[in-house]
Amino acid sequence: MSTVFLSYCRSDQADAARLAAALAAAGLDVWWDHLIEGGAAFAKRIESALEGADAVVVLWSARSIESDWVLDEAARGRDLRKLVPASLDGTPSPLGFRQYQTVDLVRWREGNDEAPLQALVRAVAAMGSGAKPEPVRAVSAGHAPLAPHGPGPANAVRRRLLLGALAAVPALGGGFYAWRHFAGGSAVAIDNSVAVLPFDNLSGDAAQAYFSDGLSEEVRSTLTRNLALRVMAKSSSSRFATDxxxxxxIANELRVSYLLRGTVQRQDDTVRVTVSLVEGQTGFDSWSETFTKELTDVFAVQTEIAYAVADRLSAFVDGDREDREGLAAVGGTTDPTALDAYLRGRTLYDLSSDEASERAALRAFDDALAADANFAAAHAARARSLTAIANQYGSPDENVRLYAEAVTAAERAIALAPALAEAHSTLGFTRFQGQLDARGAREPFEESRRLGAGEATVLTRFAQYAARCGRHDEARDALEPALVRDPLNPLIHRAAGGIAYAGKHFADAIPPLEKALAMNPKLTRAHAAIGDARLNLGDIDGAIAAYANEPVADMRFAGLAVAYRRAGRAGEADAAMGELHALGDRVLYQQVQALAEARAIDVAFDALERAHALRDSGLIYARNDPFLDPLRGDARFKALLERLGFDLPVA
Incomplete structure (x- = not known):
């Protein structure tokens, strides 16, 4: 693998970031530093990185030719015979460097012309000793992906590409999503990647496991706020709790460089937490520490651990105070009773085994708030719990109340802790799916993406919302880092299939859905989603076979009603429609899909009106559901989309 040292001036940082991402996507190992002009304290580190690189790419511009730092680095690259100059704005190389051919990046910078980028990649490849990189396609500004790469020399300070959500995904080609890179085995861990495994309970009481599990999850949540780290999500990490x-x-399967392991021992009002950072390649501890605190300081413990891990992974080159303060725990409490109830609720909520456990979780969060009414994280958790109960178990009448309470709880959490991404995400989800207000959900969803760029669940919720609103590029860009951070979570792969389907990339929807089912053969709604994709690809027999395997009755019968009708098997279509009607008004949206296929237009619109009155959450799919295309040209349909808050042009 060829290594590249990227030299640029601070005013060109945005272009440098985009270029670094494109080079990394080509398989090059990019070394760069957004603090490259930060002063003499970095000189030795910069020199070490420059000396060890195969090529020194210098970005000339009207400003960089006046930068002493850039000129010095260019001179060293020239002396080492590995200088690859490029011009961002057409500025010629300064005196002393004009004997070198310069790659003109103006057309690439102003648009997505790949030719200049390919020329630069070829020039770098000619310098390096590794294999020739694969062709690279242009990367849109502001959405730069990062290619995975392996560890470098032990004596070199790695200056990794740390952009946005740090998505370790190659540039996409040949499909809507690069599913192959998530199929297992092909990706290599990057240096600042870590998985937090569930902490072990050393209390001697198995009933106290909720406390150790909850604390490890709080540490993980705190670490995700550091965008310089790639933190594996809970659903993937927790698979190894008893492994x-x-x-x-474990590190190889999760594709992370480090594992954070811990033990928790709680005695009376004191908690003792021992954590160790394990190197994934060797299995040896690279750092360990013990924290002993009063229960009132537990939220401070998670922040201390997060600082220590970030420092160990060299996430803060100069210990920047502003970044470190952003890593503090958000929305916590100093009340031991509130904390205990909250952690109990988290464990029950994560189980989500049945309605009883969901409602028990809600009671635990209520207990936490009874002890500390200003516990923002508990308000956010209460909102999630109310939403889950409404989504899975509530009656239409009860759901109106539950969703309204969830909105109030999320808004209270945001008022208490404006930086709590999960609260913004829950508010967006509840307004969208619970109150059918796409317009009102937009601001909290966008804020959740900004604040929760390291949280897979937050990113996935935003991606699903964006896809339903026709914002397909944003949906894809949010989902990619979610898949990287939670590759073993079948729900995220199922969401990926739904997002591809919403963009009418029907063939690309099937692989992630099949992957989700391989992870969890009992997963609901995945077989039906495959059936939907196959039906839209013209594979009626394949669609019918997929629908027949769907365990959720409403989706199974809706799919079969449409597929049989399309196959000309009217009797079987009517029978499936009869099964849908027998399920009652809770499946009105699915009835509309079948009625639209049967061209019962007026009856379909009557059902749509009832669905809207009952707040049927299926309506969030209406904007780009191909099964509703027979209704799409009708003024009544456009009026419905407006009431739902879909203010973007209909796809």
Missing amino acids: QRDATE
Whole structure:
């Protein structure tokens, strides 16, 4: 793998970031530093990186030719015979460097012309000793992906590409999503990647496991706010809670460089937490520390651990105070009773095994708030709990109240802790799916993406919302880092299939759905989603086979009603429609899909009106559901979309 040292001036940082992403996507190992002009304290580190690189790419511009730092680095690259000059704005190389051919990046910078970028990649490849990189396509500004790469020399300070949500995804080609890179085995861990495994309970009481599990999750949540780290999400990390494999095997499967392990011992009002950072390649501890605190200081413990991990992974080159303060725990409490109830609720909520556990979780969050009414994280958790109950178990009448309470709880959490991404995400989800207000959901969803760029669940919710609103590029860009951070979560792969489907990339929707089912063969709604994609691809028999395997009755019968009708099997279509009607008004949206296929237009619109009155959450799919195309040209349909808050042009 060829290594590249990227030299640029601070005023060109945005272009440098975009270029670094494109080079990384080509398979090059990019070394750069957004603090490259930060002073003499960095000189030795910069020199070490420059000396070890195969090529020194210098970005000339009207400003960089006046930068002493850039001129010095260019001179060293020239002396080492590995200078690759490029011009961002057409500015010629300064005196002393004009004997070198310069790659003109103006057309690439102003648009997405790949030719200059390809020329630069070829020039770098000619310098390096590694294999020739793969062709690269242009990367849109502001959405730069990062290619995975392996560890470098032990004596070099790695200056990794740390952009936005730090998505370790190659540039996409040949499909809407690069599913192959998530199929297992092909990606290599990057240096600042870490998985927080569930902490072990050393209390001697198995009933106290909720406390150790909850604390490890709070540490993980705090770490995700550091965008310089790639933190594996809970659903993927927690698969190894009782796994007896050694650290190297676990790290390899999760594709992370480090594992954070811990033990928790609680005694009376004191908690003792021991954590260790394990190197994924060797299995050895690179750092460990013990924290002993009063229960009132537990939220401070998670912040201390997060600082220590970030420092160990060199996430803060100069210990920048502003960044460190952003890593503090958000929305916590100093009340031990509130904390205990909250952690109990988290464990029950994560189980989500049945309605009883969901409602028990809600009671636990209520207990936490009874002890501390200003516990923002508990308000946010209460909002999630109310939304889950409404989504899965509530009656139409009860749901109106539950969703209204969820909105109030999320808004209270935001008022208490404006930086709590999960609260903004829950508010957006509840307004969108619970109150059918796409317009009102937009601001909290966008704020959740900004604040929660390291949180897979937050990113996935935003991606699904964006896809339903026709913002397909934003949906894809949010989902990619979510898949990287939670590659073993079947729900995210199922969401990926739904997002591709919403963009009418029907063939690309099937692989992630099949991957989700491989992870969890009992997963609901995945077989039906495959059936939808196959039906829209013209594979009626394949669609019918997929629908027949769907465990959720409303989706199974809706799919079969449409597929049989399209196959000309009217009797079977009517029978499936009869099954839908027998399920009652709770499946009105699915009835509309079948009625639209049967061209019962007026009856379909009557059902749509009832669905809207009952706040049927299926209506969030209406904007780009191809099964509703027979209704799409009708003024009544356009009026419905406006009432739902879909203010973007209909796809």
